[in-house]
Amino acid sequence: MRFFLLIFFLYGIILNLKAQQTFKIVTENTPQLTQIEENITSAYLQRNVRLTLIYPKNISSQLPILFFNDGQDFGALQMEMSISTLLSCQQIIPFFCVGIHANDQRIQEYGTASQVDYKQRGSKAKQHTDFILLELLPFLNKKYSIKTEGNVMAGLSLGGLSAMDIGWNHPEVFEKIGVFSGALWWRQKSEEDGYTDEHDRIIHNIVRNGDYKKNMTFWFEAGTNDENSDRNNNGIIDAIDDTLDLMKELEHKGYHIGSDIIYEEVQGGEHNHHTWAKVLPNFLKWAFGK
Template identity: 50%
Template sequence: MPDRISTVNQVFTAESVISEPLLFKEMRLYSAHLKRLVKLTLLQPAILPDTIPMSVLLVFDGQDFPALRMQKTLEENCLGFPEKPLLVVGIHANKDRIYEYGTASQPDYAYRGNKAANTTHFVTSELMPYLKANFTLSKNRSDWSVAGFSLSGLMAMDIAWHHSEYFSQVGVFSGSFWWRQRALEDDYEESDRIMHSIIRNTPSRPPIKFWFQTGTRDEESDRDNDGIIDSIDDTLDLIAELERKGFAWGNDIRYEEVQDGEHHPSTWAKVFPDFLHWVMKMKS
């Protein structure tokens, strides 16, 4: 493909496969912002009148859908919501994942995530317009959600926080909330965590609902030696920042801590049905 291509209209679609009750489709959408073809996996009800608008769940790390058992999960858990059909869009990462996911306003101390702003622009100005032009989708932001895992969970949190005009719910599985502007060996302080600082320094309170998950075996690191692994500490500290903004635990915030849960799709797959039901109930 020529390097000078700069239009979202370059779309390559694989043959759709109907596996009742879902329609499975894979496609590639060219992004001028990321300067590459982005692979997408789309799952939606197989039989649905064109007049019924679908809710939308965008999921980063779509390449992990097989390991997450996404198709089976949707088949088993979405049938209870026939009046609220859902389109799930998996956004695949590639070899530049560590640079394309992160916080859009600031890379980490090692300059990872320096293309996160490009990912944000891809989602908001290329992917979403394409979806709206080619599918019958809800126009209500209350019907749009975004989710991710590990580093892509941080990406989902960042994009939802800054673009609540598009998204009303966000799901973060084992989020990389350790993301920091200073290395541990360089006089690191807890205030160096980037997403925490973003929330703390945002004057407004975006109208978002949050679903967080951690596992007690996400990692072994415990930098403050308090007996709690960093993954849990960082997530709970982020929730504390949200509470200081006025978000309420149990109302605006849902937190699931999985005993023996690992930083792996096998754990995330087990709790994804719970997240899916939370998303659908939030749309009620």
Template identity: 50%
Template sequence: MHTAWPETAMPVIESTINIISALLNREVTYTIYLPESTTPQSLLLLNDGQDAEALQLKATLEQQYERYGIDALMVVAIHAGEERIQEYGVAGKPDFKQRGDKAGLYSQFITEELLPAVYKETGFSSFKTTAYAGFSLGGLSALDIAWNHSGIFDKVGIFSGSFWWRSKDLTDGYTDADRIAHRLISESVSKPDLKFWLQTGTADETADRNKNGIIDSIDDAVDFIKELEAKGYTRPADIQYLEMVGGEHNPATWAKAMPKFLCWAFGS
């Protein structure tokens, strides 16, 4: 059952498009959300766009325009394919099960095929802010792509990010140094001009590798923030962290967090 939002002064128009990706060797579906009769000032790419309805994305955008006056946005919600777990991840660094081995191709698809197609389709290609966001493994993917293409992206949103993504199994001599996202930051010689928004929920999971009474998703997110700080990013100027009491690993929780992300990324 969806929440009933108030009438909005800026309706959002939704259109779904299919393109053939030579890089991914498949058809890719994406849905564009544009404010009616208004030129978008900013762009948001969103992984796992097939969940947009569960996220109440269209209604949330309309509410944010009405109540908080965020930038007029073009949102491109990219639907995941059957190989989601291979296409999402960190480019060139699959996990211990070789998941994410197509993350490099997915990154190329975003920058070389999707964005040019979107610019051509809509006629919009210049934006004040360009952000990339995603959920769970899609959040890790958004981080990796934004980190490596900071000439395109200004901000990244990571909802319940898969910061546990690791190069060794827990039973194969794993240490926290084997977390791939953390190494992406610590081993980078550069400090991209990016800002970061992270969310976790206290009920994201129940796993607690180090038995410290804190679930892994929170430990991993906090440690990731520490890596960003070690690189020279600061809170709150560059990093925002939302820990939701009772928040779960699902679109219902992420839908509740979405307005806060939108205000942070695109607030006037």
């Protein structure tokens, strides 16, 4: 009887060890994310800026950073779920995600730092850029000790225009830029005052007058139902035209479509979070894919 009890006891220990081993494997292959809200006081923007941070619990100093305008929309974008799913499937490397919340000054803070548009919008775009580079980045480095190279700048709509402007002008910090339905129509002259595509789209001029940035890559998305406007009556909506034309400017600088420039046109895609949430995993795999 004691012999059988001993065998039963040892068998129980073996099963327990196997269970522990299985549990350990599962937890190692299922990355655990932390999502928190932070507030940082900005002297440049003259306001408290709310942040949504998403990062692995086992944080590393070697994590690249994703800076994302319109961080208040992370819930609608299903950002945390997309990151968690892709990590669990081992389709992306771990990274540190920073969502920068906009407020009622969004149309002034997002734009192009060097020039306002024809309605004087984007008057605080320079301050938004300074906030990211001179306040937010040092804050992250100090509190989380993460690196400041090989980072990604991205955004939605007007936030996408801002991301393109910030990333393009600061290749020392950003290597990749993601633009979801970018407000690339941003212009220095109204149609009533003689606007032309060739001369008056601000971000196109910025790229045209800039230099080739080594190792920089770009990801653009546009939906076929982003809008109805067709300024030049060529049968292609302006959102797509503006995106394709910016890609041409990048090609003229020496970048190549398919390798340096990725374009995702969403059939039936609209200018909303439903469309952007659907393509977000593709962007994340492009930015951080293994």
